[in-house]
Amino acid sequence: MTDAIQKPEKKKSSLLQLDARTRTRNAAEKRFKAYGMIAIAFGLLMLSILVFNIVTRGAGAYQQTFIALEVELLAGKLDKKGNRDLDDIKKVSTFGYTPLLSNALEAKVIELGIETDLKAKKMVGILSKSAAAQVRDYVLNNPNKIGETIGFEFLASSRVDGYLKGRVSRDSIGNDKNISPAQLDLVDALKAEGCLAKRFNMSFITGSDASDARPEAAGMGTSMIGSFFMMLVVLVLALPIGVAASIYLEEFAPKNWITDIIEVNISNLAAVPSIVFGILGLAVFINYMHLPNSAPLVGGLVLTLMTLPTIIISTRASLKAVPPSIRDAALGVGASKMQSVFHHVLPLAAPGILTGTIIGLAQALGETAPLLLIGMVGFIASNPPDSIATGLLSPNSAMPAQIYEWAKRADPAFYERAWGGIIILLVFLVTMNTIAVILRRRFERRW
Amino acid sequence: MNDKNIMESHMGTTAIKISARDVQVYYGDNHAIKDVSIDIEDKTVTAFIGPSGCGKSTFLRCLNRMNDTIDICKVTGSIRIDDEDIYDRRVDPVQLRAKVGMVFQKPNPFPKSIYDNVAYGPRIHGLAQNKADLDDIVERALRRGAIWNEVKDRLQSPGIGLSGGQQQRLCIARAVATEPEVLLMDEPCSALDPIATAQVEELIDELRQSFSVVIVTHSMQQAARVSQKTAFFHLGNMVEYGETGQIFTTPQDPRTESYITGRIG
Ligand SMILES: Nc1ncnc2c1ncn2[C@@H]1O[C@H](COP(=O)(O)OP(=O)(O)O)[C@@H](O)[C@H]1O
């Protein structure tokens, strides 16, 4: 019979030899692993390029050039009446202080024996425009020092700073009104004498934004405080509202079409572009409720709207992840629904809720678009707020908005600060996400 | 039916604790319990047996209204405990569950310390006046759960750290700590090894002194070992109910006989 002939002989196979099928299977597996590794390597490569770029471009913002000078606080100029009356001293504007600076600089040049053709008036150009204000602030705080000679450390102008950092060169300043080759000669000489040097610049981290003409004085501090107050608003509003909403939806609400619609809408809200929340905030909080423009309170409210869906979704997920047997156990010993939720379910879900909240906050922290619409982007030079109320209500910026603002300005010195700001923002985000991961790891599956 | 005689012969020693009449349970369109009427006696172990999916757990959960937590579940008929209708509108299921304790199939201790596991019920029901009181209650419950000797030195360590059998005895201790009158057990040994099972069975026999115990089991041997009365469920019907010995030796219904001899199930 044909059957019998065609029946394949069962070959005796050895385990020591791979058959064809196993070989193709192994090859496929190897290929798949290779794809995975290539994907990861590509991701890591991109990440390291990104980090390298940010760090190399932004690191400059943390160093600033300072010039040490001894300034004689001439009584004749600062306090003509000689009665040390603060109101009279205040009448002298920063312009009145400029001659003191040029005197000090000239004295220094003579003392060190530096040869230069520059007039004293021109020499001051190497100092930041904030130098006069710095002396004035000092005098107003210490009027009794008038007449003495005080040592100051002034910021150098951004061109000088750029020269030391290699951003500005003699070739590139051809028609730059702000700096001349002669001034650079002076800078070289002062540097050689050690009274002009680059060092770590704390005020980039703690200071406020500065006007277009003084990039060297601009700092992230005030916008960090703005971000902080916004996050405070988000935390105080979004966490309780989000958690309460999730608990109700997950544990108490009947499952019917109304809750279905709510569920779908929450998921949709999570996907709404943030600029939409911004325009909503503009329409409702500012135009309708007349809350102040540019205030972190409004920014916080807008970001709360944006963060709520994230918190609700992650909270519901962590409530769902608590095994029903725990609820049964609690109900079984006669706990009420609420007792079972608050005594047993919520503590188990807490790490997940916290993780979701932190991730939501991190998202909100980096959000810029909605802030554009409520006036938190722009030059909002302000002093750090002095109380919680002003922190919430007086105009301020936020970290990402500040970065955007700097990147927008023409001066490359601001560009450097934008990169520097990104470093701070990333440090915050990485820290928050790391905390989230640690929390998740630590409390994962305790039951 | 023959049940009646048996029940009457028993009446002299024990009282009826739970009395169910014409109970129907629906999960949506699924008619899971059909027309079940049963009288469960006090200080007796009653076993529910039957093939899986026949509604044993469903009926058990009716007795402490755990079915209320399932949205689609609907219960009709009357179930009376000590002659009070537990489905009366005035009854708060929370209060009922303090009186009708439950032990679940899978050991489910709270992720808390052994002490807190047992103390939780007494705490929320205000059974202890002070810490010493509570300590007493916890110790008594753990002794009744036959686990005191194993855990007395580590009351503060987590309940999850115990072995499966210990966990289940802890859950039993937790259930008895609230001083219930009825103890429902849904296949309490199905996740346990034979030694742990033997310990729990021994425990059930002791618990009979104080409670009316209702135990669901799919092991007929277990039913035979621990129970005095047995009810056989099949496809949502309670087919037969009587003295355990009689059910296993001279079943009245052919379906019971087939199940016991291993032809269905
Ligand atoms: N939560 C539930 N939702 C819907 N149907 C259920 C649920 N629990 C049980 N059932 C159904 O009720 C019937 C009886 O189940 P159950 O009481 O668990 O049986 P047993 O405990 O005897 O194995 C089965 O048909 C099952 O599918």
Ligand SMILES: [Mg+2]
């Ligand atoms: Mg069951």
